[in-house]
Amino acid sequence: MSKSRVSLLTLSAATVCGVVGLIVTLILNVFVLDKFDAYGEVKIPGNTQLELPAGEVTVSFHSWVSGDNGLPIPELGLSIFPPAGVADPQVRESIGGSTTMNGDAHRRVWIVQIPAAGTYDVQVDGEVNGFVRPSLAFGHGSSYWYLTWLFAGLLAVSTLGWIAYVLARTRLARPSPPAPSQAATSYEPSDGGVRIEQLKSLAALRDSGALSEAEFEAEKRRVLGGD
Structure with missing residues (x-):
């Protein structure tokens, strides 16, 4: 049996005992005792x-x-x-x-x-x-009025328990707010990274025969000319 169910049964039993006991002791103290x-x-x-x-x-x-x-x-x-x-x-x-x-x-x-x-x-x-x-x-x-106060106290405590139970259930049932979305950050490569990519492209063109060795060296010097 779950802890929540045990708490619910305990509160229900305490409430019933408090109400019944309060009514019975009031009647007995006023009309019988x-x-x-x-x-x-x-x-x-x-x-x-x-x-x-x-x-x-x-x-x-x-x-x-x-x-x-x-x-x-x-x-x-x-x-x-x-x-x-x-x-x-x-x-x-x-x-x-x-x-x-x-x-x-x-x-x-x-x-x-x-x-x-x-x-x-x-x-x-x-x-x-x-x-x-x-x-x-x-x-x-009657000398038994203390029983009436005892059951009244039990009813008051069980009422506070019900309030706490309802608040706890409400808090658990409330949906959690969505996590804030992170804005996408753009990546800008550095100058060195751009040159490396250009050199890789030139090397691929040379290897494929699209550029001669002389053309490759000339383009390489142009790319690295800023160093």
Whole structure:
């Protein structure tokens, strides 16, 4: 198998793996591995107690929508009260994109840094008129997003490989320019060369009997008279 064919098969395999892997991991991370409500939900308005683990917790607005127009975020208020002796959680706004499946929609609003695992009192309020069963969901995102970036990188590298392959093929297919033609150079014999040729002609005439020896000597002196 030629080196060019091996390169072509390698690029094709890398491209297919990159595209398929990117699509599959995106679907899994968004719709399967995203546990946005893993720790429970709080109705809006409302309050409850939730068991939250130490570390990062996502807080998402959860409601039902019609169509695929996305989920708008209303004015919301969130208060989290820690157990006795535990520092207050750190709340950071982090608006994410809407995820909708069969009318069930959620959208990340905050990321909360929980200092220690325990039972936290959560109070929620907001202007949610017009929303169907609105709530705030506490959970976590997928931990496998690095696979999506890995396949995206593979796809980017294979794309660069295709560009290099096409450029190389184009360069090989381009006809080479014709070699410049060399102009014919005329040869002009020197004076000595002309005299030698004349003497050869005279000798041939003498040998054939066309010139006598005396005539040959006279012509020879004439030719060599310039010396």
